[in-house]
Amino acid sequence: AQSVTQPDIHITVSEGASLELRCNYSYGATPYLFWYVQSPGQGLQLLLKYFSGDTLVQGIKGFEAEFKRSQSSFNLRKPSVHWSDAAEYFCAVGSGSARQLTFGSGTQLTVLP
Amino acid sequence: DTEVTQTPKHLVMGMTNKKSLKCEQHMGHRAMYWYKQKAKKPPELMFVYSYEKLSINESVPSRFSPECPNSSLLNLHLHALQPEDSALYLCASSQDHGRVNEQFFGPGTRLTVL
Numbered sequence: 001a002q003s004v005t006q007p008d009i010h011i012t013v014s015e016g017a018s019l020e021l022r023c024n025y026s027y028g029a030t031p032y033l034f035w036y037v038q039s040p041g042q043g044l045q046l047l048l049k050y051f052s053g054d055t056l057v058q059g060i061k062g063f064e065a066e067f068k069r070s071q072s073s074f075n076l077r078k079p080s081v082h083w084s085d086a087a088e089y090f091c092a093v094g095s096g097s098a099r100q101l102t103f104g105s106g107t108q109l110t111v112l113p
Numbered sequence: 114d115t116e117v118t119q120t121p122k123h124l125v126m127g128m129t130n131k132k133s134l135k136c137e138q139h140m141g142h143r144a145m146y147w148y149k150q151k152a153k154k155p156p157e158l159m160f161v162y163s164y165e166k167l168s169i170n171e172s173v174p175s176r177f178s179p180e181c182p183n184s185s186l187l188n189l190h191l192h193a194l195q196p197e198d199s200a201l202y203l204c205a206s207s208q209d210h211g212r213v214n215e216q217f218f219g220p221g222t223r224l225t226v227l
Contacts, residue, residue: 032213043117043203043218044156090155094213099144099163101216103155 002027004093006104013081014112021076021107023091032094033074034101035065039087047089050074061085086111117219119204125225128194134222136187136204144209145187146216147179150201162187163209194226 003026013019025031032051036044048059055067065076074091091104117138126132136145143164148156161169162181176198178190187204201223205216 034215036218041201041221041223043119043220044205046215046217049215099146099161099207099209099213100158100169101213106153106155108153 002031002093002095002102004091004102004104006089006091006107008107009105010108010110012110012112015083016080019076019078019081019085019109021089021091021109023074023076023104024072025074025091025093026072027093027095029095033065033067034092034094035059035063035074035076036090036092036103037061037087038090038106044090047076081109081111083111083113085109117204117206117217119202119219119222121222122220123223123225125227126191126194127227128196130194131190131192133191134189134202134204134224136189136206136219137185138206138217138219139185140206140217141184142206142208142217143184144207144214145181146205146207147177147187147189148203148205149198150203150221156203160189191224194224196226199224199226 005024034049035047038044047063050067089107092101094101120135145162147159150156159173160179165181176193180188201221203221204219207214207216
């Protein structure tokens with residue numbers, strides 16, 4: 001069975017600082033990987049996805065993620081965080097034929113002025 | 114149009130009430146999903162519809178009854194709910210080509226059961 005681990009429950013960074021959110025997955029074949037962001041009381045917005053090809057993926061809002069098969073990781077990065085990036089971030093993995101996504105437990109990002 | 118809409122935004126109901134949540138998308142997606150999300154937790158899958166047919170029911174209690182009247186609409190009928198059913202209910206849609214695709218989420222309905 002597939003699983004996703006987000007080791008950091010809560011991260012605090014200062015505005016303008018760089019950001020890295022960690023995601024580790026467990027899946028036997030090539031995974032389909034996603035990062036979603038959720039502002040309080042809102043739905044989830046897709047930031048980026050990895051299906052195959054280039055392991056460095058660019059997303060919206062200046063985010064990028066790197067797929068590292070050897071480490072079973074798909075970490076999310078942003079070089080300079082803005083106050084509006086404060087939100088909950090979810091990593092998710094999907095299997096090839098199923099339509100289901102397995103979500104990590106989420107990382108709450110706080111941005112200090 | 115890349116939007117999934119959900120109504121109502123907020124819903125308060127008693128344990129004996131019957132209510133419905135509605136979801137609509139016009140992206141031509143043929144897979145639609147209902148999720149339940151409790152505070153500080155990830156979304157939990159409830160149901161998946163593929164081409165208007167129920168394909169996945171994650172052992173959801175029968176007091177939740179999904180319906181997919183057409184390819185653009187998804188309903189969730191609620192009856193005799195319990196206070197622990199209070200949560201954010203999210204609808205999502207995706208293309209359905211026999212493999213996983215990115216899911217587009219609506220803003221959710223905040224449900225409170227008294």
